[in-house]
Amino acid sequence: MAFNIKLLAKNHKEDKFVSGHRLCPGCGAPLVPKLATLVAEALNYDLVVSNATGCLEVSTTIYPYTAWNIPFIHNAFENAAATISGVETAYKALLKRGKIKPEREIKFIAFGGDGGTYDIGLQSLSGAVERGHNFVYILYDNEGYMNTGNQRSGSTPPGSQTTTAPVGKKIPGKLQLKKNIVEIMAAHENIYAATATVGDYMDYMNKLEKAFKFDGPAFIAVLTPCVRFWRIKENATLDIAKLAVETKYWPLYEVERGVYRITRKPRQFKPVKEFIESQGRFRNLLKHPMASEIIQGLQDYVDRKWERLLALEEATKDKPIR
Amino acid sequence: MAELKGWKDIPIGGLITEPGSSKKFNTGGWRVMRPIYDRSKCIDCMMCWIVCPDMAIIQEDGIMKAIDYDYCKGCGICASVCPKNAIEMKPETEFQE
Amino acid sequence: MIAEQKKLAITGAEAAAHAMRQINPDVVAAYPITPQTPIVEKFAQYVADGVVDTEMIPVESEHSAMSAIVGAAAAGARAMTATSANGLALMHEIVYIAASSRLPIVMPVVNRALSGPINIHCDHSDTMAERDSGWVQLFAENSQEVYDLIFIALKLAENENVRLPVMVNQDGFIISHGTEIVEILPDEEIKKFIGEQKMMYSLLDTKNPVTYGPLDLYDYYFEHKRQQVEAMDNVRKVFPEIAKEYEEISGRKYSFVESYKADDAEYVMVALGSTNGTIKYVVDKMRQEGKKVGLLKITMFRPFPKEEIQYYLNGKKGVVVLDRSMSFGAEAPLYAEIKSSLYEVAVRPQLGSYIYGLGGRDITPDMIRKAFDDAIEGNLVVDEQRYLGLRE
Numbered sequence: 001m002a003f004n005i006k007l008l009a010k011n012h013k014e015d016k017f018v019s020g021h022r023l024c025p026g027c028g029a030p031l032v033p034k035l036a037t038l039v040a041e042a043l044n045y046d047l048v049v050s051n052a053t054g055c056l057e058v059s060t061t062i063y064p065y066t067a068w069n070i071p072f073i074h075n076a077f078e079n080a081a082a083t084i085s086g087v088e089t090a091y092k093a094l095l096k097r098g099k100i101k102p103e104r105e106i107k108f109i110a111f112g113g114d115g116g117t118y119d120i121g122l123q124s125l126s127g128a129v130e131r132g133h134n135f136v137y138i139l140y141d142n143e144g145y146m147n148t149g150n151q152r153s154g155s156t157p158p159g160s161q162t163t164t165a166p167v168g169k170k171i172p173g174k175l176q177l178k179k180n181i182v183e184i185m186a187a188h189e190n191i192y193a194a195t196a197t198v199g200d201y202m203d204y205m206n207k208l209e210k211a212f213k214f215d216g217p218a219f220i221a222v223l224t225p226c227v228r229f230w231r232i233k234e235n236a237t238l239d240i241a242k243l244a245v246e247t248k249y250w251p252l253y254e255v256e257r258g259v260y261r262i263t264r265k266p267r268q269f270k271p272v273k274e275f276i277e278s279q280g281r282f283r284n285l286l287k288h289p290m291a292s293e294i295i296q297g298l299q300d301y302v303d304r305k306w307e308r309l310l311a312l313e314e315a316t317k318d319k320p321i322r
Numbered sequence: 323m324a325e326l327k328g329w330k331d332i333p334i335g336g337l338i339t340e341p342g343s344s345k346k347f348n349t350g351g352w353r354v355m356r357p358i359y360d361r362s363k364c365i366d367c368m369m370c371w372i373v374c375p376d377m378a379i380i381q382e383d384g385i386m387k388a389i390d391y392d393y394c395k396g397c398g399i400c401a402s403v404c405p406k407n408a409i410e411m412k413p414e415t416e417f418q419e
Numbered sequence: 420m421i422a423e424q425k426k427l428a429i430t431g432a433e434a435a436a437h438a439m440r441q442i443n444p445d446v447v448a449a450y451p452i453t454p455q456t457p458i459v460e461k462f463a464q465y466v467a468d469g470v471v472d473t474e475m476i477p478v479e480s481e482h483s484a485m486s487a488i489v490g491a492a493a494a495g496a497r498a499m500t501a502t503s504a505n506g507l508a509l510m511h512e513i514v515y516i517a518a519s520s521r522l523p524i525v526m527p528v529v530n531r532a533l534s535g536p537i538n539i540h541c542d543h544s545d546t547m548a549e550r551d552s553g554w555v556q557l558f559a560e561n562s563q564e565v566y567d568l569i570f571i572a573l574k575l576a577e578n579e580n581v582r583l584p585v586m587v588n589q590d591g592f593i594i595s596h597g598t599e600i601v602e603i604l605p606d607e608e609i610k611k612f613i614g615e616q617k618m619m620y621s622l623l624d625t626k627n628p629v630t631y632g633p634l635d636l637y638d639y640y641f642e643h644k645r646q647q648v649e650a651m652d653n654v655r656k657v658f659p660e661i662a663k664e665y666e667e668i669s670g671r672k673y674s675f676v677e678s679y680k681a682d683d684a685e686y687v688m689v690a691l692g693s694t695n696g697t698i699k700y701v702v703d704k705m706r707q708e709g710k711k712v713g714l715l716k717i718t719m720f721r722p723f724p725k726e727e728i729q730y731y732l733n734g735k736k737g738v739v740v741l742d743r744s745m746s747f748g749a750e751a752p753l754y755a756e757i758k759s760s761l762y763e764v765a766v767r768p769q770l771g772s773y774i775y776g777l778g779g780r781d782i783t784p785d786m787i788r789k790a791f792d793d794a795i796e797g798n799l800v801v802d803e804q805r806y807l808g809l810r811e
Contacts, residue, residue: 009368010384019377019393020344025352026397030375038372046625050490061338061633069342071622073493074632075486076512082483085476086448086490086498087622093445093474093496100495100623124486127479201372227397235398235411238373329642334582334650335521336643337620338630 003205008038014069016040016047021067022059026234028198028224028241029056032140035201036109037070039208045107048087049073052080052116055147055226056140078120080110081128081137088133107212108135114155115145118179129188129217136211136218139181142226150229154179157249159276159285159294162229167284172294177301185219186255190322192218194254194263198225199241203252203263210254223250231280240278247275248302251309258321260312269306272299345393349376353396355411357389363408370400370409421670424602431562431594434601435501435527435587436461438569440471441609445496448476448487452506453539454591455529459501481506485513492522493631495621497573499524503591504531504545511548517584518553519647520631523576523616524584525569530692530743531591532778540779541591543691543744546720547752553647555585555654556721558691560677562599564718565589567671573613574661580653582619590693592779608668651722658719675724677716680706681731684713686794687768689732689757690741691717694775694782698741701787712791717753725760732757733764737794739771741782741807751804758801771799775807782808 016037023030033049033056040047048071051057057074060067075083088108094100110128112121117139125137144162145151152162152174159173167173185193192214196204204222211218225232225240232240244250245264249272252264273295276282285291333339364386371379371386378394380387389400401409429437435458439447447466449459465471478484484500491498502510507528517524532538533545546556557572559565565587572585589595604612620629635643655675662673679699681687688698695716705712715731717724732738738761742751749755754772761767773790775782786807793799 005368005372006366006384009371009381012381015342015377017377018342018345019390020347020349021376022347022349023375025375025395026399027375031373034375034377035372048494048622048625058634060344061630063336063633063635063639064332064338064340065344065347066338066341066630066633067344068630069628071625071628072630073490073622074630075489075516079483079486079513082478082486083490085478085483086446086487086492087494089446089448089474089476089487090491090494090496090498091623093491094494094623096472096474097445099445099618100621102623102625104625106623106625123479124483127483130479131477233398234396235402237375237397237399238403326638327642329645329649332639332642332646333620334643334646335620335631336519336633336635336639338633339620339627341628341630 003042003202008042012038012041016069018067018069020065022062023055024227026227026237028226028237029140029142031198031201032138032222032224033111035205036138036208039205040107040212043209043212044104045212046102046104048106048108050075050080050084050087050110052112052121053077054113054116056111056113058147077116079124080112080116080121082124084108084110084135085128085131085133088135110135110137112137112139114139114141114143114153118154118181126188129185129191132190132216134216136220139221140224141221142224144229146226146229155181158298159282161281161284167288172285172288172290182221182255189258190216192254192256194220195250195252196220197223197241197245197250197252199238200245200252200264207254229281232278243270243275243278246270247272248306249275251306253309256320259316259319260309262309262313272302348392349395350392353394353414355396355398356414356417357394357396357398357400357409358412359389360408363406365406367405369403369405373399373403375399420667422604422608422668424604426600427603428598429562429601430457430596430598431565431589432457432529432596433461434562434566435569435589437603438566439499440465441606442497442573442613443471444473444499446474446476446488446491446498447500448478448484449500450478450481450484450502450506452481452503454531454595455501455503455506457595458527458529481509482513485510485517488524489513489517489520489522492524493520494623495618497616499526501527501529503529504533507545508533508548514549514552514554516632519643521582521650522584523582525572525576526584526586527565527569528586528588529591529595530588538778541593542777542779546586546588547744549586550721550752553583554721555583557585557587557719558717559587559589559594560693560695560716562594562601565594566601566603567665567669567673570609570613571661571665571673575654575658577616578657581650581657583650583654588692593693604669612665612668654722673718675719676727676731677718678731679714679716681713681715683711685711685736686791687713687715687732687735688739688741688787688791689715689717689753691720691753692743694741694743697782697784698787701784701791705788705791710795723756728757728760729764732761732768734766735768737769737771737799739773739790739794739799741773741775741790743776745774745777769794769797769799770801772804773807774804780808
């Protein structure tokens with residue numbers, strides 16, 4: 001279904017994710033659950049959500065205030081996926097035994113930041129996916145442990161200023177490239193895995209629909225700029241996210257049981273340097289003597305990754321692995 | 323902010339049993355810039371509504387009604403996406419009493 | 420009316436599995452760890468054969484086991500898991516969350532020593548590490564008690580005034596892998612006894628959305644913890660009612676403690692778990708010799724039965740406390756709590772602390788007798804930690 005924003009607005013009944021949360025002005029993170037609730041509403045699903053510890057969870061549930069108008073559970077940092085697999089299994093069991101009679105079909109979402117997904121939460125996510133639970137894991141990726149003040153995560157790009165991998169006189173910040181989380185999830189084979197951004201929200205919503213309708217686990221990695229620690233203007237969130245796609249930094253694609261499909265093919269690409277220069281978190285890197293080497297390394301990497309995606313799209317066309 | 327309750331007067335387990343209770347917390351006080359909306363330029367495309375991170379665009383039946391200044395944090399994303407420049411960001415100080 | 424029961428020759432692990440079978444929980448998520456494994460294996464076979472229609476989640480770690488069970492219980496399901504030792508330690512973080520979220524989870528724990536060095540045999544270090552977690556902790560003396568206490572635990576956990584998770588502890592290998600006669604109640608009696616679960620604050624009740632696990636700042640955390648104290652206090656009121664109900668169908672009594680010839684004893688031993696069986700044997704032998712010894716078995720360790728301790732041990736000449744775990748740098752857990760309970764009794768007994776059985780080290784009747792003899796000979800030193808069966 002192609003979503004029509006005007007129709008969504010017209011038919012919108014009630015906010016399931018409401019105002020009054022304490023996320024920063026211009027933060028990309030609230031759009032991640034907001035759009036998920038709008039898509040669920042359009043598709044007539046009820047939602048139950050689990051959330052790993054992080055910006056989204058903490059800022060939306062400061063006792064006694066909750067921004068969630070849907071059932072919500074925060075358990076701990078590394079177990080959003082394990083928790084939701086318990087909820088989803090309970091749903092199956094109680095439905096089977098006739099102990100619950102929900103009005104609408106319930107869909108299960110686990111939200112996690114990059115900290116709770118790439119790093120500490122990877123095990124429970126992999127386990128839940130391997131077991132084939134019917135849930136959608138939505139990663140809001142702001143490339144660092146932002147809730148606790150910008151510590152590096154497996155998702156932080158090289159050269160980005162973080163407190164635990166700062167760009168210093170000797171060492172130019174984090175040396176490793178971003179861990180490729182979507183490939184890791186796609187390798188589980190029986191899964192729908194995709195990238196998205198808050199900038200291309202139509203693409204994200206289409207993928208949400210696919211994820212909800214997928215028979216099995218689904219994973220969407222949403223690049224979510226952080227105003228505070230990417231050091232961008234409050235109104236630039238969507239633009240920076242779009243820039244990430246236009247520079248091949250974060251290509252928009254999906255893998256459905258091993259079949260690759262690129263969902264946005266910009267006619268012209270911009271150099272990744274433009275993405276780097278657009279954010280204050282790379283300011284120290286740009287002053288560092290190794291700057292051009294690192295940026296060139298990143299450019300080569302995104303170029304190779306794009307070529308590889310094109311080749312995978314070609315090679316796996318109509319050849320699902322499961 | 324609500325008055326603090328004793329342990330006998332709150333639900334067990336740390337549960338929040340009132341969904342959407344964050345609406346009792348007005349984040350509008352955070353604003354440094356205020357979006358001012360020009361109805362005459364608006365074409366009700368609803369793009370501001372969908373991108374507002376704080377659900378501060380009030381619309382009814384697909385028609386833009388108002389900006390909810392109780393919650394609007396003044397990020398300006400609405401102004402940046404409006405295809406008709408119907409939203410202008412002005413300093414909040416212009417509206418202080 | 421006492422129901423007609425079937426006698427089976429089974430291990431403690433199998434007894435736990437039978438209890439789980441008769442409960443037929445909605446969800447079980449478990450990760451194998453010696454010596455809990457037979458519980459999960461037996462239950463998995465019940466699932467595979469359709470004897471139960473529980474949804475079983477083969478989780479990838481104990482941390483995920485407890486996380487999934489927290490999710491399932493929050494969704495309103497009857498949810499159970501089981502573990503031992505390092506598995507319990509791995510789920511430690513979530514164990515606290517299960518209690519603070521007030522979820523009625525029942526977990527058989529097969530007691531095994533915590534690493535390191537790695538040891539698969541029985542001691543109580545695993546469960547002692549959870550004594551501050553807010554869970555109710557029950558200890559079984561034998562397989563029959565394992566079976567019975569699991570049902571009592573479920574009713575206790577689900578009681579509206581309690582809503583706390585409960586661990587039912589059994590000694591690893593000694594109870595879990597030893598075959599005993601266990602009387603099994605008819606399925607129908609158990610079904611009636613446990614009844615239907617009453618869902619409270621269910622995540623699947625989409626008409627009444629709740630938020631579990633909010634950020635509790637310094638303005639509310641303290642109050643939420645105080646509520647947990649209240650719940651523990653309510654356990655003291657609710658448990659005897661449930662135990663009475665169970666006695667009516669099974670003929671077996673359960674209380675916070677069990678006095679075995681302690682009423683008129685001069686010297687009383689206190690212990691947890693399977694060793695109580697051996698102590699009863701020694702008590703009987705020594706009584707035949709005219710020695711006035713007795714046993715106070717602790718069934719409920721959390722909440723701690725302070726009143727019962729004070730009642731039974733006030734005025735005794737000597738009390739020896741056997742601990743199957745240690746607290747390095749301090750007095751052993753059970754000993755410290757017994758001693759502190761006796762602070763203000765009218766006539767304080769002589770006290771002696773004995774550590775035994777760590778890492779599965781065998782405890783023999785001779786060792787138990789030695790401890791009693793120390794008491795009888797007036798040879799107890801309250802501040803000295805002694806060891807039974809340790810090679811010097």
